[in-house]
Amino acid sequence: MNLARPTVLALLLVFVLVPTVSAHAATAIVKRGDGWQLQVDGKPYLAKGVTFSGSRSADYEKDCARLAALGVNTLRTWGTGTETRVLLDAAHKHGLKVLVGLWLRQGRPGAESDDSFDYLHDSKGMKKQFADTLAQVRAFKDHPAVLAWGIGNEVLLNSPDDASKEAYARFLEQVVREVKKLDPGHPVISVDAWTLGVPWWMKYTPSLDAYGLNVYGGGIHVLPGELQKAGVTKPWLITEFGAQGEWDAPKDANGIPREPDDTQKYDAIVDGWNKALAPYVQEGRCLGLFVFNYSASFDHTGLWLGMMSGTSTRPAWHAVREAYTGQKPATALPAITRITVGEVKREKSGTFAQVQVEAKDAEGTPLDVSFAYNFRGAATRHERDEVVRLQATPSPTPGAWLVRLPAVKGPIKLYTLGKDRAGNLAVATTSVALPSVP
Incomplete structure (x- = not known):
């Protein structure tokens, strides 16, 4: 579950899956035994990612250089905007790929935004979202930094009832099909919280190449088992991850959720990658991880889950480096x-x-x-x-x-x-x- 919506919806997500793909496709998900393998230009690719809000577009090159030095190879965004091409250019210069987010409106005000959209009755609004999404795919599909498309984020979580969820999942299937026709060279995923999207995707959105799952805290150790119970046969990525979120945290005597301490935040990321996900990466079921979030913001969400605060580094910064490279901090953190x-x-x-x-x-x-x-x-x-x-x-x-x-x-x-x-x-x-x- 994502607590923050980037000020500018221009961020991207990483991963791909296509059962059969042309020889010219840059990204593909290929069946390997009982699992899958994500490939870029025919070579195995494991997404070691972070979600990206960035600071300002003028600093994207510096941001990408710093993240590459941490062992990050993929960025995820939630939507597109005027800064998207700048980010793609910066990512490509520093050897990074981007899981490009294509934003779809929320069905009710919730954790993502205060927006509210009616997928049951607003046909005009759906046509506009459909057209806008395809326009963004046309604009960026040929950029070498694009890894895959991530359509929608936690829309099912923020849909008011089953009828609305079904309507959205059916609309999503239409969008996914057209995106894949327009760009067969990049896999398409959708993102939701925990396993909430899984039954709707399985029944109404079969064209998705893989599933994007947002999970925080100890849930990452339980999630793979829940996917097996649900009968999931497609590969998946963890598209947001970090320490236990506010929505799950116990409250103190004043009714304020208890925030994990810095050590707990650090350990959650390292253990999540090295212990919880490692077996499923090896099996070819999990195609990668995105740690939440690279941003310079000084706010409640940023201080709880972010890698940075202004120009200062937080524990998640160092935890990402240890998870992806094995390198611990040279000296103990304050x-x-x-x-x-x-x-x-x-x-x-x-x-x-x-x-x-x-x-x-x-x-x-x-x-x-x-x-x-x-x-x-x-x-x-x-x-x-x-x-x-x-x-x-x-x-x-x-x-x-x-x-x-x-x-x-x-x-x-x-x-x-x-x-x-x-x-x-x-x-x-x-x-x-x-x-x-x-």
Whole structure:
């Protein structure tokens, strides 16, 4: 399940599967014994990927160079836009392929967006989506960086009822067929959360070459077994993956989901690739993985699951490198081992709390500490994802800061951020119940 929608829908996904393909096709999925093999120009290809939101198009070349150095060979996007060709060019220059996303509208407001589309009755809208999708395929199908097409993301998850799911899956089949006619050289997949899309794809969208599955946390160890139980005979990719998501996380005493710590986030990625998926990669059932997400954003989703925060690297950055290359960090990553929030006091000048922090790098050097908050009870989606910096001054007590808290009513998520000299950012979170605003 994806918690964030990129500001610009210009991202791509990777993978391919075609039972029979012409000798001139650049990408194919070829049957091998009881499994499959993804091939590019006739050579085996395993997608070692990340989802890509990027920073700004002017930096795409730098982004692709850095990702290639981590062992990444494929990017996934959710949609196309004015920056798509820039990304494709940058990816190709640095030897990367792209699973190009082709966005289809959500059936109801949900995790993906606040959009809502009626696949049961809006024939005019479906015609427009159909035409727009084919136009994007025509625009990019001959680019050498294209690995495959990823049509739709978690639309079935965000469809209101079975009738709408069936209508969407039938419409998706029409789109898939036409895309494959227009471009027989690149496989076509669709993406949904967990196994929710599987029964609908199997019954109503048989032309898909493979399935794209979004899963987070420990679910990656269970998912392959669930696919076998469902009778899935096509290959699949993990199209989004990271630490346990907010939707699955237990809540603390203030009702705020508990975010995994940095070590747990790191281990989830390395173990997910090396342990959970390795047997199915070897069998030719899993064709690759995309870790969520490469982005420069400083927001709730980015801090929880992202590889970067601004120019700083997060644990997922280093975990991707270890998963894909076996290379561990040269030195231990910085850590925030404890945060303690003192009594919240309201004064004339504002609301304050003393926060005690234990944070250091591998050499025991104190980190550059700062604070921020997120208000999960905000009225709008934008506000619920926003992370706002807080004013803080060192306290006379060693290792403590006097933090000015926001003027909102209800519990907030408090971030303690610690940056080391190498640009690695450690994050620890807790919640604080704020008194009512006068």
